[in-house]
Amino acid sequence: MIKLLTNIIFCIVLTFLIFNEAKANYTSVEFQKSLFDIGFKEVNVAIQESKEHFKKDIALPIQIPPVTFTHSFGRLSNLEGDINDGLEIEYRHKDKPKNHYMIWVKPAKHGLSIIEDHIDQTFTLKDGSKAIYSTKKAKGFNLLIFEKDGWQYILNINKDVSDQNTPENLVEIANSVSP
Template identity: 50%
Template sequence: MKIIGLTFVVLFNFFFQSTLPSETSNQIIQTSKDEKEVSDEVLLNTTRKLTQKIENKLQEEKNIDISAIGISYQIKEIRIRVNGNQQYLNKIEKDIKEIANELAQETIFKDYSVAVNLQIPSSANKIKTNVNSLEKSLLEIGYKEVNKALQESNDYFKRDITLPTQLPPVTFTHNFGRLNHSFGKENDEFEIAYMNDHVGQNHYQIRVRPVQYKLEISDEKIDHTIKLKDGSAAIYSTKLPLDVLVFEKDKWQYTLLVDKRISNTVTKEVLVDIANSINEK
């Protein structure tokens, strides 16, 4: 795929159960009642294997320019986005559906429908031309300058998102923002990704969504419930592929995510301090 250095984002979303679809950078993953009998590990592995097989076959046999492949468990749908125009989509849509359906027959997703759509281009793609591969890959999937993405999100939600003023005590070479709103308002979410092009483990992310569409973390994956300065509760978990702190403030749900490889530096206490820095005078 063209999505580089964002595996941690994909893995995060898988382990949260929502009653509605949830988009990720590479996979659109969501749990329905039918899949709750299947372990998280099985679902994750099956999803990743199937999406990779579909991508490989479409690119190797048909040379199709794939933007993203995902699975929505709730509505039983395999979603595939392609780069190009409507004429290109009309030409390749049948082949895509046939290949995806054929490969899905070997999995627990054999009864899922297949939806094919165009990837909405980001204006950032046209603005920057001299960027390194990491920047290029992020711009291609809709990331842009944080301030621009934040303003776009404020306008979209019709109210302001307040960000933490504190950052983890590690170095980052890049930070980009994005408004995710491709699959209905239940998936609407603002995110910022911080990363280091030279130190792979320096990954940190903030995700913000309205509380009415908040994601729930299952009880067995909660390590601690922590009281923040404003009296609200935050949930901390190390039982996911990423360490996370989840809390609510001003009718937003915030999720802070950090790569486990820097958990000795970006500790629970650090994440709590970051959470407390929102609206801090």
């Protein structure tokens, strides 16, 4: 579990460092290339790779946060063993680094655990399942964590746009996941 947490924190920090340097004159091609260089692909390709890897369909939310994005990317994280494998989808704005939203999906049996100190609120989704909202688990991001159909979903939204993205917005997004 420590290795998983370390990998997640590393990815968040690396992503933040790379894209905090984005300049207003960064072209779409340069921006896209920078993400492709670290393993991201078109979302539909990443979803297909993940379905083949896990041998199971992955339903994604239909809704996204009410923030503008210029790009969306995905990748299958297929690390050593199965415990750290998962699908990552990222939505970004090339000129506004704070407009950053991520969806992580991994088998629930290998999901991220949350300690009580990191829980700000607990919600009940439409299907009766529980969702945990945390502003403390990941530096710079607010998270909504929930499980559906054997998957753990982690919705990550940059704290700098939290005025536009309430926990209730994330719950709406979670409710838009349907197998």
